[in-house]
Amino acid sequence: MRERSPLKSALQQIATFPAFLYGILLALAGLCVYLTGVFIGFLRLLCQGDGLWLWVADRIVWYSGMPVVAGGLLICYDLFVLFPSKRRTMPVRWAPPSDCGVTVVLSAYNDELSIGAAVEDFKAHPLVRRVIVVDNNSSDRTSQCARAAGALVVNEPLQGYGNCVYRALSEGLSFTDTELTLLCEGDMTFRAYDIEKFLAYLPHADIVNGTRISEQLRERRTQLSTFMYYGNFFAGKLLEVKHLGRGTFTDVGTTYKLCRNQALEVLMPYLNPEINLEFNAHFLDTALAQGLAVVECPITFHNRVGLSKGGNSSNLKALAVGSRMIFGLVAGWRKPRMPRQLAQRDPLQG
Known part of the structure; x- marks a missing residue:
């Protein structure tokens, strides 16, 4: 049996990489960070905190966009680049069992x-x-x-x-x-x-x-x-x-x-x-x-x-x-x- 080349194996691993899964997790992580920043900002208004609270909340909200964007890119990469090679191209399977017992x-x-x-x-x-x-x-x-x-x-x-x-x-x-x-x-x-x-x-x-x-x-x-x-x-x-x-x-x-x-x-x-x-x-x-x-x-x-x-x-x-x-x-x-x-x-x- 002929062995697969390292390049072909690497390409196959890339094709099967669950980019959509990790994209969702990154986006969810970014959303959690964003909500944390919003919560801190709300506490600052509620407690009438100083400008440091506002600065922290602002940075958290700003940087929360990074994992969201990264997650969105991974999802798009999986859907529009990897998905065609992942999806089954065979016709609908029809293989009834010989015995239904x-x-x-x-x-x-x-x-x-x-x-x-x-x-x-x-x-x-x-x-x-x-x-x-x-x-x-x-x-x-x-x-x-x-x-x-x-x-x-x-x-x-x-x-x-x-x-x-x-x-x-x-x-x-x-x-x-x-x-x-x-x-x-x-x-x-x-x-x-x-x-x-x-x-x-x-x-x-x-x-x-x-x-x-x-x-x-x-x-x-x-x-x-x-x-x-x-x-x-x-x-x-x-x-x-x-x-x-x-x-x-x-x-x-x-x-x-x-x-x-x-x-x-x-x-x-x-x-x-x-x-x-x-x-x-x-x-x-x-x-x-x-x-x-x-x-x-x-x-x-x-x-x-x-x-x-x-x-x-x-x-x-x-x-x-x-x-x-x-x-x-x-x-x-x-x-x-x-x-x-x-x-x-x-x-x-x-």
Whole structure:
């Protein structure tokens, strides 16, 4: 195989540089500096301060324009120079799966109140071959309730959302009679009747990610507060401008997604299961970086059964998770301390 020249590699790196993303961040930084100057000027008038306050406010407001202009230039550079080479020129993909049967994998942690109903909901769907529940060291009767409802149950000993989801995906990959793995949660916020929606989008993608950012498809009182709703939308748009021309994204926090197993085999070695509640953003960002086609699908979102233990439990916790998402998208995700092998199923746990 012929090696690429250093010049060609450098040009390719320039073409994939997320200038739009960094332009937005620079512009936002400049706006924050500007508002700081305005606030200082307001305090000067309120407290009748001396001329030094006015001088400081004036300099802050003046110099705030520099990052705004720099950000605007980066955005224009990406849109008008880099974008034509980033945007996909291939025709609309149409590659239906040869078999629409799915293996459903549900992540669960102290979901005794909901897991039985979730398993029964998915098992009743005609395209579902099996339901696997990955119990992340629950202290209640989650495993017993899942087995009673007819699920295969495995325990993931490493605590954390990322570890649980990674194990769930590896469990789905271990079955060779299905080529599709449907990832979801066991808290009844999602429903099996959306499987047909995922399958309608799948011919165009390697991974179909559910989006909860459809007001008409959300119940009135869900764990997704207004703050989290728009926070997910903002993070989705950062992901979109980072991978400009690769897709439209509005929700990076949802677990519900349908994956081709062939795509998962490519993706899994690059995922870090040690990343916790922001794992879904890491998953999508890494999938796009590996050249996989990701398409969003609007899904219904329902009230949770039981208490939330994740990033949706409070706005403060959601802010912390969202901040880590944004940091990961901008600065890159941390590497795993040690490679993790795909899980081998213990038949005794079924």
